[in-house]
């Protein structure tokens with residue numbers, strides 16, 4: 001019996017094979033049936049078993065009366081184990097079967113694997129002593145680990161992305177070869193993996209031929225035949241700490257196009273929002289807009305360069321947004337106070353507001369209102385409920401006053417400030433205890449009347 005794993009088959013449409021053995025929990029079986037997980041060995045296969053950082057193919061093994069779903073393929077010595085379960089019927093040793101691999105899964109891996117090689121080559125062009133430390137290639141994304149003695153900068157990501165895209169657009173032929181290891185190691189600029197042990201004969205993957213050769217790596221993975229097949233590329237995350245191993249996570253093909261589109265849509269949304277803030281329009285939607293941007297940044301794949309730029313701009317918008325929103329909130333509070341002063345005759349007017357305002361901002365408003373009667377503003381949405389009282393005279397507080405407040409709530413804190421002939425009492429409660437604030441305001445009424 002000879003098992004082989006021809007990884008350099010052209011993209012296979014299907015293949016016939018014969019079942020050589022069936023394994024379950026380290027025991028041999030003559031037949032796979034039922035829901036249990038089995039491993040199937042074949043006389044030959046075109047399935048790619050997980051190796052070299054690329055995850056295995058998925059697919060199925062079929063007979064006239066059996067359908068076996070292959071969810072993983074692992075290589076043990078030279079044996080290729082197709083791991084999965086029967087979806088229907090049964091498969092026995094000696095059966096002639098038909099193999100089918102899931103094309104989208106394989107094609108995704110092919111695009112991402114060739115893109116890994118291009119990224120590897122491009123990194124070598126801008127950094128010194130690049131060493132590949134590992135990679136993980138799946139149909140939807142790939143990650144690339146490496147070390148370098150160079151200092152990496154944020155703006156390098158744009159250069160890298162452009163360089164990789166340029167190689168993709170150049171339509172370079174991707175060639176595969178098999179040769180003795182010592183011969184392969186003679187190839188100038190051959191890229192090998194750090195700490196990897198290679199067999200006596202190795203596969204090489206070259207991108208570009210002759211004078212336009214871009215790179216040659218020792219590699220047994222599956223690849224596209226032309227760099228144009230990769231279509232698109234972007235980097236979605238990059239850890240670039242000066243020490244240790246760096247990692248880039250990237251997308252190619254449809255996923256990269258989608259991420260670039262996501263970034264484009266968000267960029268447009270932010271531009272509109274920036275204009276809105278500039279003209280102070282639709283202020284009531286601002287907080288929701290910021291929430292939306294943050295959610296998209298968190299949940300959707302977006303090129304890291306765009307992601308970082310948008311993050312920075314949103315953070316910068318924070319200050320101007322706060323200033324505008326504060327002005328609006330101050331105006332609202334002013335109106336609330338005026339309305340109350342008109343409609344109540346009590347010695348101390350108490351306004352309870354939903355607006356989130358700091359005691360400092362409330363004091364500014366009270367100064368502007370300049371009421372002849374004492375005004376107390378209870379800010380209920382503050383983390384520590386606060387009551388700011390403004391008196392238009394400089395009053396002396398005896399110790400009894402604070403003691404009376406503390407009899408309502410022992411956690412009450414009282415501060416007194418004098419500004420522009422007004423006395424401010426800033427009373428803070430640790431919790432949002434609205435009923436206590438009512439009790440305190442009643443106490444104020446009796447003290448001030």
Ligand SMILES: [Zn+2]
Nearest residue numbers: 217219220221
């Ligand atoms: Zn490779």
